Amino acid sequence: xxxxxxxxxxxxxxxxxxxxxxxxxxxxxxxxxxxxxxxxxxxxxxxxxxxxxxxxxxxxxxxxxxxxxxxxxxxxxxxxxxxxxxxxxxxxxxxxxxxxxxxxxxxxxxxxxxxxxxxxxxxxxxxxxxxxxxxxx
Amino acid sequence: xxxxxxxxxxxxxxxxxxxxxxxxxxxxxxxxxxxxxxxxxxxxxxxxxxxxxxxxxxxxxxxxxxxxxxxxxxxxxxxxxxxxxxxxxxxxxxxxxxxxxxxxxxxxxxxxxxxxxxxxxxxxxxxxxxxxxxxxxxxxxxxxxxxxxxxxxx
Numbered sequence: 001x002x003x004x005x006x007x008x009x010x011x012x013x014x015x016x017x018x019x020x021x022x023x024x025x026x027x028x029x030x031x032x033x034x035x036x037x038x039x040x041x042x043x044x045x046x047x048x049x050x051x052x053x054x055x056x057x058x059x060x061x062x063x064x065x066x067x068x069x070x071x072x073x074x075x076x077x078x079x080x081x082x083x084x085x086x087x088x089x090x091x092x093x094x095x096x097x098x099x100x101x102x103x104x105x106x107x108x109x110x111x112x113x114x115x116x117x118x119x120x121x122x123x124x125x126x127x128x129x130x131x132x133x134x135x136x137x
Numbered sequence: 138x139x140x141x142x143x144x145x146x147x148x149x150x151x152x153x154x155x156x157x158x159x160x161x162x163x164x165x166x167x168x169x170x171x172x173x174x175x176x177x178x179x180x181x182x183x184x185x186x187x188x189x190x191x192x193x194x195x196x197x198x199x200x201x202x203x204x205x206x207x208x209x210x211x212x213x214x215x216x217x218x219x220x221x222x223x224x225x226x227x228x229x230x231x232x233x234x235x236x237x238x239x240x241x242x243x244x245x246x247x248x249x250x251x252x253x254x255x256x257x258x259x260x261x262x263x264x265x266x267x268x269x270x271x272x273x274x275x276x277x278x279x280x281x282x283x284x285x286x287x288x289x290x291x
Contacts (some may be wrong), residue, residue, distance in 0.1 A: 001256075001257060001258050005258045007252075009164065009255075009258070012164060013164045015161075015162075016157060016161070016162035016164065016165045016166075017165070019156065019162065020153065020165075024149075024153050024171065026146070026150055026153070026169075027150070027151060027153045027165060027168075027169055030165070030169070030172065031165055031168075034165075034168065034255065035216050036254075045167070055256065055257075055258065057252075058197055060197050060198065061197075085197060087193060087202060088195045088196075088197060089197070089202075089203045090197040090203060090211065092172065093138075093175075093194055093195045093196075093220065093222070094138060094194025094195070094203065095138060095142045095145070095146065095194075096194065096203075096205075120146060121191060122269060
């Protein structure tokens with residue numbers, strides 16, 4: 001999707017999250033994951049590191065070399081989204097203690113990702129289609 | 138995770154789902170239905186003996202789970218046959234009761250809107266919202282009945 005559409009989704013989801021508190025920690029963490037992933041895609045598209053038809057679903061699902069490049073450019077952003085993703089096993093799918101603290105941390109991570117996306121500028125790198133690796137195409 | 142914990146998650150997630158506006162908050166409204174549906178499915182699969190109640194917690198990747206160590210830390214482990222993350226990404230080693238297959242089909246129907254509507258920008262029409270609500274209702278109705286009838290909730 002285009003950066004504009006990702007931004008629209010991220011902002012819609014963030015508005016919905018205003019109806020939640022950290023006691024709804026599963027929903028807060030999931031909202032941060034969804035909105036954070038849209039902001040993450042905004043950042044990658046704006047920096048020219050991925051094309052609009054190469055959206056990331058989860059950092060954990062990224063091809064290793066693409067995750068490495070994103071981390072080199074914006075380590076805080078990559079680590080913030082990974083941290084949110086890691087919360088899902090413990091506090092969304094699972095019932096580990098500390099869900100409310102995790103939700104509060106997820107909101108801080110989301111802000112890190114949003115700021116990185118808002119500040120993202122074209123880096124003048126090689127076209128992402130040139131470096132995209134797929135054995136099926 | 139055990140059946141009781143799964144059903145507690147269903148109650149929490151369903152409460153948020155019901156509080157949100159199905160149009161203005163579609164993304165989270167939908168996502169809580171998806172999460173609650175999957176939790177309910179895990180409870181029913183355990184009750185049916187299709188999958189096992191295990192202490193490990195499911196991650197975003199098939200067969201990778203979080204296990205609590207004796208020191209109280211969390212570590213990743215690889216195993217099979219515990220909680221699922223999506224029915225369509227799973228393989229089952231035990232027979233599936235016919236009734237549960239209906240619930241899985243309904244969960245598939247709900248999931249079919251996930252990437253198009255949440256991640257790829259497909260327009261969410263009133264018909265899609267209704268279809269999601271119907272599929273979610275069917276998943277919860279079947280799985281809750283199944284868990285109750287198996288008498289497995291401790």
